[in-house]
Each structure stands twice: as C-alpha cells, then as structure tokens.
Amino acid sequence: DTVLTQSPALAVSPGERVTISCRASESVSTLMHWYQQKPGQQPKLLIYKASNLESGVPARFSASGSGTDFTFTIDPVEADDIATYYCHQSWNSNTFGAGTKLELK
Amino acid sequence: EVQLVESGGGLVQPGRSMKLSCAAAGFTFSSFYMAWVRQAPTKGLEWVASISTGGGNTYYRDSVKGRFTISRDNAKSILYLQMDSLRSEDTASFYCARWYNYFDYWGQGVMVTVSS
Numbered sequence: 600d601t602v603l604t605q606s607p608a609l610a611v612s613p614g615e616r617v618t619i620s621c622r623a624s625e626s627v628s629t630l631m632h633w634y635q636q637k638p639g640q641q642p643k644l645l646i647y648k649a650s651n652l653e654s655g656v657p658a659r660f661s662a663s664g665s666g667t668d669f670t671f672t673i674d675p676v677e678a679d680d681i682a683t684y685y686c687h688q689s690w691n692s693n694t695f696g697a698g699t700k701l702e703l704k
Numbered sequence: 705e706v707q708l709v710e711s712g713g714g715l716v717q718p719g720r721s722m723k724l725s726c727a728a729a730g731f732t733f734s735s736f737y738m739a740w741v742r743q744a745p746t747k748g749l750e751w752v753a754s755i756s757t758g759g760g761n762t763y764y765r766d767s768v769k770g771r772f773t774i775s776r777d778n779a780k781s782i783l784y785l786q787m788d789s790l791r792s793e794d795t796a797s798f799y800c801a802r803w804y805n806y807f808d809y810w811g812q813g814v815m816v817t818v819s820s
Contacts, residue, residue: 632806634749641799641810642741642749648805685749689805692763693739693751
C-alpha cells in the first residue's frame with residue numbers, strides 16, 4: 600500500500616498562513632486530493648488532483664505538488680477552518696494520510 | 705443537489721452480518737463509480753470498497769476481501785455494502801461516497817458497532 604505521511608497537529612491563529620505537508624511512500628503522480636473534516640461531520644473535498652480547487656471552496660485554500668511531495672495551504676486561516684485535514688491518493692488503490700488536526704493557538 | 709443518505713447501521717455481534725444501504729439523489733447514479741469509506745472512532749479515514757458504474761467491477765481493501773460485498777441497484781439509485789463475519793475492528797462510521805478519481809460527495813455516515 601502507498602503510505603501517506605502528514606505533518607502532525609498544528610496550532611494557528613486567525614490571519615496566519617498555514618501549510619500542511621503530505622509525503623507519499625511512492626510516486627502518486629498528481630492523484631493527490633485534500634479533504635476537510637469537522638467534528639461530527641462527513642469529510643468535504645477541498646482540492647482534487649493536487650492543485651484544483653473544488654467548486655464553491657474559498658480561494659484561501661490551495662495546494663501543490665507531484666510525485667511524492669505535496670503541500671496544502673490556507674492563507675489566511677479563519678476560525679471556521681479549525682478541523683482535521685486529510686490527504687488522499689488514488690494512484691495506487693486508495694489510501695489516506697492520518698490527518699492533520701488544526702487547532703487554535 | 706447531490707444527496708447520499710446511508711442507513712442500516714447499529715449494534716451487531718461479532719461473526720454476524722449487516723447490510724448497509726446508501727440512497728443517492730441529485731445526479732445520474734448509473735454514471736458514477738461509488739465507494740464506501742469508514743472511520744473508526746477517533747481514527748482516520750479508510751477506503752473500504754468501490755464499484756464500477758454497471759456493477760461489473762468491484763474493488764476491496766485486503767482486510768475486508770471475502771467478508772464484504774459492495775453492490776448497486778442503478779434502477780433504484782441505491783448502493784449497498786453487505787458485511788459478513790464482522791469483527792470488533794470493523795466498528796466504525798461508514799460513509800457512502802461518489803467516486804471520480806476522488807471522493808467528491810459524501811453521505812453523513814452510519815455507525816456500525818461490532819460488540820457482544
């Protein structure tokens with residue numbers, strides 16, 4: 600299985616820029632996607648195919664990368680962005696990262 | 705508006721069976737691959753199974769192969785997950801999701817608890 604390693608929990612303040620990393624154990628081309636999950640809710644797609652913003656998602660969210668190294672950025676962070684963020688690869692079956700929990704400072 | 709509504713969860717004893725359903729609306733169900741993704745309590749997301757548009761091709765994670773069966777009824781726009789020989793480690797919220805190389809729409813999830 601392709602293992603995805605995400606950066607650990609991050610503490611941020613509203614207005615800051617935050618970057619979350621996701622490293623794949625093997626190349627996944629650009630088939631990397633990012634989701635937001637708030638407590639008690641289902642995941643929500645934010646970014647697909649490495650850098651494409653899903654319709655209706657604010658432009659504060661962005662992502663980049665290819666191969667094995669990917670980054671996800673929120674700039675600026677808003678209080679409503681406090682959630683867990685997951686990366687997901689679909690190049691080799693489907694696997695998810697362990698999630699990065701974004702917390703308020 | 706795309707809607708995915710899961711049902712059929714609950715408490716089940718180890719070794720027993722349970723069948724989940726996911727009613728889809730707001731899109732042409734028969735044109736999309738579909739999938740089930742689960743999340744154990746306080747844990748991350750884990751893909752379980754996927755099915756092609758016509759149902760002829762199915763894919764499973766290793767830990768559920770031979771125990772779970774994904775299927776669909778395109779006439780009724782319903783996705784199913786038949787789960788047999790359930791184990792305590794199958795305890796999770798199960799989400800139905802539309803698949804398009806990524807999971808673009810998700811249901812609200814249904815909880816399955818495997819315990820004696």
